[in-house]
Amino acid sequence: MKLARRTFVVGGAHSPFIGKHHPDFVWKKHPDFGKRENPTLQEHLFTAARGALEATGADDGSAIDKAYVGNHVGELFTGQAHLGALLAGAAPGLALKPIMRVEGACASGGLATVCALDAIGAGADLCLVVGAEMQTTVSARQGAEYLASAAHFATQRAIDEFTFPALFARRAARVKAETDLTEADLDRVILKAYANGNKNPLAHMHAVKLDPATMADSPRFLGNPELQPHLRMADCSQVSDGGSAIVLASEEGLKKLGKSPADAVELLAYGHAAAPLEGDPADMLAMSTSAAAAKSAYESAGVGPEDVRVAEVHDCFSIAEVLMYEAVGFAERGGAAKIIREGATELGGRIPVNTGGGLMSFGHPVGATGVKQILEVTRQMRGECGDYQLPERPAVGLTANMGGDDRTAVVTILRRG
Ligand code: CAA
Numbered sequence: 001m002k003l004a005r006r007t008f009v010v011g012g013a014h015s016p017f018i019g020k021h022h023p024d025f026v027w028k029k030h031p032d033f034g035k036r037e038n039p040t041l042q043e044h045l046f047t048a049a050r051g052a053l054e055a056t057g058a059d060d061g062s063a064i065d066k067a068y069v070g071n072h073v074g075e076l077f078t079g080q081a082h083l084g085a086l087l088a089g090a091a092p093g094l095a096l097k098p099i100m101r102v103e104g105a106c107a108s109g110g111l112a113t114v115c116a117l118d119a120i121g122a123g124a125d126l127c128l129v130v131g132a133e134m135q136t137t138v139s140a141r142q143g144a145e146y147l148a149s150a151a152h153f154a155t156q157r158a159i160d161e162f163t164f165p166a167l168f169a170r171r172a173a174r175v176k177a178e179t180d181l182t183e184a185d186l187d188r189v190i191l192k193a194y195a196n197g198n199k200n201p202l203a204h205m206h207a208v209k210l211d212p213a214t215m216a217d218s219p220r221f222l223g224n225p226e227l228q229p230h231l232r233m234a235d236c237s238q239v240s241d242g243g244s245a246i247v248l249a250s251e252e253g254l255k256k257l258g259k260s261p262a263d264a265v266e267l268l269a270y271g272h273a274a275a276p277l278e279g280d281p282a283d284m285l286a287m288s289t290s291a292a293a294a295k296s297a298y299e300s301a302g303v304g305p306e307d308v309r310v311a312e313v314h315d316c317f318s319i320a321e322v323l324m325y326e327a328v329g330f331a332e333r334g335g336a337a338k339i340i341r342e343g344a345t346e347l348g349g350r351i352p353v354n355t356g357g358g359l360m361s362f363g364h365p366v367g368a369t370g371v372k373q374i375l376e377v378t379r380q381m382r383g384e385c386g387d388y389q390l391p392e393r394p395a396v397g398l399t400a401n402m403g404g405d406d407r408t409a410v411v412t413i414l415r416r417g
Contacts, residue, residue: 205363272296
């Protein structure tokens with residue numbers, strides 16, 4: 001979609017992403033077990049929202065015209081729904097503002113951003129977008145049932161108790177069988193994610209070092225015997241709690257905050273596509289919905305994949321990152337292995353992807369992810385990424401957020417101010 005008015009990312013904030021394997025995360029084997037609690041969904045939502053308001057000079061929120069919350073299944077993991085009204089309590093100036101929650105599985109954050117972009121096109125000057133999810137309230141196995149609501153539950157839940165890992169194991173099996181992609185290529189994508197996360201203090205897996213020599217030993221935990229060989233724990237994104245928030249502004253909105261376009265990152269265009277939820281993907285070897293969203297975003301922005309210098313793509317599993325390289329045009333169909341072997345998507349490469357660790361290492365608090373991606377590209381463009389900052393601040397960036405097995409996709413294109 002071409003935007004009706006120029007729109008800018010003014011700034012934002014993340015709450016620290018947390019879950020099992022994070023040193024601060026309290027679980028039954030943690031020394032603080034019984035002494036303190038992990039942050040709640042409300043705390044992640046409020047921390048991110050307040051951080052974004054403070055970082056952009058929007059302070060108590062009274063300048064915000066509209067706000068949107070991206071969240072997938074808050075009511076299942078925490079009992080809490082009605083998150084638009086919850087957010088109204090994050091800052092005094094947000095009370096009585098028009099705020100709503102938006103749901104689109106793991107693309108909820110991307111969709112919340114789309115709503116804000118449309119609102120700015122329709123006349124709003126300042127929008128707050130917050131994504132948040134809490135998933136550590138239950139075991140990973142129970143959580144897998146809740147997350148299976150992002151698939152066609154009636155027909156796909158039974159593929160495995162870990163429904164989504166199994167759906168992507170199925171893709172990995174087909175891609176490995178029908179292209180030259182190998183498990184060693186997937187290892188390189190995973191090792192990149194963890195190496196980047198090791199440089200990012202906000203990453204869920206910041207403290208976890210992966211040993212290249214032991215990748216093959218990572219547990220193959222699926223119960224489905226046909227799919228079990230094709231997915232390891234190391235291939236998976238994390239069960240994370242977290243929140244991310246951004247403030248979007250029109251040119252008038254920037255003025256209200258005392259800022260100019262040079263202070264911000266311009267969001268040039270977005271693409272949004274949805275494919276029927278029921279049934280197998282149209283093409284098991286491609287992310288066709290994400291590709292459609294990317295095509296629309298590029299055409300509207302007037303840029304192409306060759307212009308992109310940094311990207312955040314949806315790596316819910318290592319195979320998803322690989323297929324995303326092709327969906328957004330960084331590689332041709334079947335050509336992702338080549339760019340992986342060249343190191344093109346690593347921090348020192350031609351198109352660094354998921355520089356803070358992606359969903360596999362930075363973490364995947366589902367509803368937050370699409371918002372987090374936009375903030376990460378913004379931070380790279382502004383030189384705010386600390387140890388994982390790219391040496392040259394990228395001029396053009398892309399985000400690709402996906403829900404279900406590639407059934408809802410949101411792609412954005414950003415340009416440095
Ligand atoms: N050997 C064999 N099996 C083992 C094992 C070992 N050493 N260790 C564990 N397992 C098995 C066990 O069966 C265990 O389950 P139970 O304890 O219930 O029997 C299972 O693996 C999981 O083990 P843990 O609970 O100890 O693992 P964990 O808490 O560290 O979680 C994970 C690991 C299961 C991979 C978890 O991180 C996970 O589920 N990740 C994926 C999250 C996900 O699917 N997110 C959504 C992505 S899809 C998307 O983005 C689109 C959308 O719209 C949803």
